[in-house]
Amino acid sequence: NGGLTLQEAYAQTAEGGTLTIKPGTHEVPETLVVRKNIKIVGESANREETILKGGKENVLCIASGSAEIKNLTFQNHGLHDDPKGWAVWVQTRENVFENCLFTSATGTGLGIGKKYYSLLSAAAAVTDCAARGCGTAGFLVINASSGNFTNCEANGNSGVGLQILGSNTVSVAERCRFNDGGDFGIVVSAGASGTFTECEVSGNAKDGISGRYGNGNLTAHKCRFTNGNAFGVQLAHGRGTFTDCEFRGNAKAGIGFFNGGKLTVEGCRFLDGKDVGLQIVNWNKTMDPADGNIIDCEFTGNAKAGMYIEGPKADPTVERCRFTDGKDAGIHISSGACGQFTDCETSGNTKAGMWVQSSRWGRGGFSDPTVHKCRFHHGKASGIFVDDSDGTFTECEADGNAGCGILVNGASPTVKKCRFTNNGSDGIAVGYLGQAKFTECEVSGNRGSGIYVTSSDDLTYPDPVVEGCRILNNGKGVVMVEYAGGTFRNNTLENQGGNWHIESRDCEPVREGNSPNE
Template sequence: MGRSRIKRLNGGDVVEVEGFVICVRWDELGGLDGRLSSLPIPFLDSACLWRILNSPVDRRLPSIKPVVDEEDSAESIALAESQLLQTSAHSVVLSTSGRQTQLSADMADEQLNSAPFLEQSSSSHCQDIFQADQMDKRLAVRRRHSLQHQSEDASCRSSLAATADEASEPPSKFMKPDSPGEADQQSAALDFSARVLQALGAGGVADDCPISRIPDELLILIFSYLVEGDLAQCSSVSRCFHRISNDIGLWRQLYISVFEYTTPLYHSSSSSSPCKFELREPHRWRNCANAWKESFVHLRHAVHVRPGMNALYNQPGRRISHFDGIESALKFVEARPQMAKLILLHAGRHTPEPIIISSAVQIIGASSGSDLDVMRAVSIENQKDTAVSFVDGSLGSYLGYCSVVFNPDKVSPQPHINHYALQITDETDVVIDHVIVHSSSFVGAALCVKKQAANPRLRHCIVSDCENVGIFVSDNAHGRFEDCEIARNNLAGVWVKNQASPIFRRCHIHHGRDVGIFTFENGMGYFEKCNIHSNRISGIEVKLHANPTVVRCDIHNGQTGGIYVHEKGRGQFMENRIYSNEFAGIWITSQSEPTIRKNEIFNGQQGGVYIFGEGRGLIEQNNIYGNALAGIQIRTSSDPIVRLNKIHDGLHGGIYVHEKGKGLIEENEIYGNTLAGIWVTTGSSPILRKNRIHSGKQVGVYFYDNGHGLLEENDIFNHLYSGVQIRTGSNPKITRNKIWGGQNGGVLVYNSGNGVLEDNEIFDNAMAGVWIKTDSNPTLRRNKIYDGRDGGVCIFNRGRGLLEDNDIYRNAQAGVLISTESSPILRRNRIFEGRAAGIEITNGATATLEYNWLYMNRYGGLCLATDVRPSLRDNRIFDNHNAVERAIAKGYCLFKISSCTSFPMHDFYRCVTCNTTDRNAICISCIRICHRGHQVEFVRHDRFFCDCGAGTLEQQNCCLQTEIRDNDTIYDSAQPTESETGSNNPPVGPPAAAGGGGNLAPLN
């Protein structure tokens, strides 16, 4: 197999090949004239044809070379060789009917740019597999001199195929015979031409077309030895060649050998994104059957930097620029401004002199593997100066898929404070994409962006393990940093200063040995959807008038805190998740004034937001929960605005204001906290307005140790302890609040507490609406205290206070109970519809009662115990039910009307015969009936319930009761539980219940 010869047939030169590489039977073309040039077959140039003929098909078929029969003359040999082999590598001349058609080798470039080259044929052209011994075909490039030259219109009817009308027309339409003897030859040739046109142009393949019989495997093997230009030309020979030359595997092999990428590189041709490169899997290429070929077209004009590979890029037929160094490649593209400035930097460690780019150059790494593999495989390094700099004029530049490293000598005396791995300055909008930036210098930064017009775009970059700052943006510079990883740097991951305003989106900033992001000295910036965590100091630090905007970021697991704003720092922090930090989620101090809005701040190992040292700011619409200490802490003259937040389920308190803290705290919802909802202490004076403070496990609002402030228009309800507690010199103003549902009362003032309570509604509390005890002296004015399950106001243990113009009604016990040496002033109050007495004074207490109205109370208007002598002036006592006197008059035991839940005031006795103690009391009705004839003695006129009626006497059963009552029922007027919030400990247990019968007075 594998024999070829050169002959003269019909006055033309013919190359005859016997073997697998066959195109047509030129024997049938004997009389073909100018019609040849109108066939829709762009011919290969001689260099491409010779490479096909010399492709090593297999071991049985050596390289084909022309052989000559013995009868061939020297002239025919020379003519054939000159026609086939000695033709210029750039063109081949076909002579038909006296005119020449020149096909340039530049056709390959034209075909690379043309649409037909990018299209894939859907028709199959190989229908039969044939054996080599059945083949007898011939390949030739024929010259004819006897045909007349015809006009262009007459000789070239179509560039694709004959239409149905044209095929049916007689041959005379296409040519005119020069002699009668040539007509038969032309007729036979036209019959063959019609079959070729039908096969190539009409979409079908003639059964006897020799091209269709060549095995695909053979063509693919032959084409695998061709370069891209040859494949482009072969694509235009026939449909069969078009299909084979566009084989995906063929182009993949060629692509990897030239570019090294194992995933085709997508390069956008859009004018809106000229610098978009992406390693894109073939199935992700839209409307593209062969992604490898498409990528080759995109990158065909690139200049390659690949040391030692000159032979690969200088193969015959290949037109690819290649250099061994970056400097040479840059000089090459700079000298040709008309060509695309794309440099492919192949795998390896490149150590050129400092690269300064001042024009629109695109440099991209080329290697095998994934994105990260390519980035690591291609490295640009420098040890003395900035590795790569983009300066004025580099608009539209690109650097991608490589590493840029500044690695100075550790013992070098040369300072490197102004040396970086990558520097972007002046007016430039360079794109840095998929680049690893690293610096081992102990000063400076790995990446520097500075000066006003600098506006680079960094995407998918890694700035990590640097011995200094990761990214430094300064001097009014801008820039967009998207999907970057900034990690494990010795100093801050990002520095922003001097009016710089970069944009960071979706960046991962973590495990820094300093702060994650540091904005200072009027630095700004926009940070969105970044993940900032595990930094040794805070995730973000803002100081010295810096004003960044941080939106929808996750800031967590900081080893010091989440966000630290100090020294007059500002900033907008919105819709972030700030959680699991070892200290406060947000620190604000030293006259800083940030805006904290719509964040989630939770699960901190200390507090949520900590404001101290004259800090200010707006804390608005945040969800703060689950923190180990207070949700918000305000101290040392700080004065923030805390508005519309949810502060709940903390392991400590909700808001803690201390050490002269201030602040406007309004319209927040504070609930479910372990300690007080709000603490105010140590000289602090916040404004608490329109908050909902509820469902706490201790107190709602707690003023202690000289805590002051304004508590206005709040809803305070459903706390395990009282709604408000005031103690130890505290003196708040509490006005227009609703305080209800406290399990230990509404308001508790004790231990020398003060305060002004005005215009409040205090209702439905389990114990007294207001407690005043232990030397406390509050003012209650114009309050409504009603529907309590104990008394309205209870004043014990030297309690004082001024009660003016209050409405106290429908309480289960006395409207006002005054006991144990207390001495309040009651003036112009309306005390009515109580289910016990209006006012009761007992146990050595006294009071000043002026202009009060006491009416419609069950036990009476004013009840005074033995030896009580209050100051009374112009009080009106009327329309009370006097149920105690009525029961006695009817002979009822007073336990019948009181049960164990109240203490009617009347004369009580003890029975000596029944050996009752001083702690037992027997009503006058039981003395008369049950203890008739016994030795009895008067105790006093005071508040008791009857132990005889209660069945608690050991030797006597009450004759007036039809059933024994349960004397363990909890009764009201029990002692309130004082908050333990001040000791920072959670409550030990629920409020203590008072029990036992016949107590002479409530527990003290």
């Protein structure tokens, strides 16, 4: 800049003035410490033509006053986990960065915040900027500070793309990209908050967004979390709100929600994941429930369940969601979990549309979902499989499945006013220790039996209750094989291959008021 060093040019720039830097690589052997209001602008609109190159410590530190920085590249070797080693360190409020590039080989590219927690927090608006090749974080906001990022990019960093850390630390990112990092795409933790709109998080070595370090608060709208090597988003002990987002091709769940907190997911798509689509787990009985509101979402083509819910404190509300063409169950509820499901639909899944089971390790107790007005259809197995668990099903329909409409083993669900129609096997099948109660249901058009009850020995004797049901136009009506019981009252039967098939003397059903009764 006319033969001046950066320090000399800064010293000659008046308060509120503009320091213009010509293209070239300018060595900055000592940190430029800003202590006044100033504009520092690269003369060329191509930021990579004007490079300020430092050593291990900051190239630029805004210690007081405010700065507007534009069209510059900041490079240093950096220091790991030391603010003095960030390429740029912002300690004051009302700073602006536009069209800048930040690179720190071992440190952070752009850091916003004082070294220690302070009510006199730092802030910066960052637009059209990039952080690349950083050894720690690309962008970092800490200690009750704030960063507003618009149309920015963090890619190819060894560490986190954007880290937001600490109580009352807040950042907003709009139309930003956090891709191909060697760590997490974004971290929001220790009481921090982050709001993301129309952002892309893709191809990172760890989670796209991690809120797993406690009490983070995430909001994402119209964002895409794709092809990560871990979770699309992982959240623990915190709050998350996701609307109109897409989760695709991640190695783990699109969203993993663990150990208490509040999750809201609306209008989102979980597609072609290599694991489950959405995972909600809470085993810790001393913590708050893992509550969630999952509304109007789509789960398609995932390698495991579209939604997986585990643990006695996991109890989401799920409304108007679709679970289709998965390579496992559409919905899998395990290990004492609950869940309230209304107006949902499963179809084309390799395993059951809904699979309800108890703990895989004998802990957690019976799972017990409440399911209302849901449809389980055209799956490659049974529509509903209740295995050693409970559950309440009302006004649901299971139709066109390759297996049974509902299969019950060792379980005692309550099923009322449901329809089991046109399935490739039995409408209702009850196996060992099945204690299910069916009331006012329609069982029709199934290739096998309307109701099939069986067990291999008298120690696992099934004993369902079937009342006021219509069992019509099935291959057979009620079939009982080997050891089986049950109570059948006031049912109507009219089936092609006969209505009652009691095929063993060890079958002892109670029949009262049925038409026909024998």
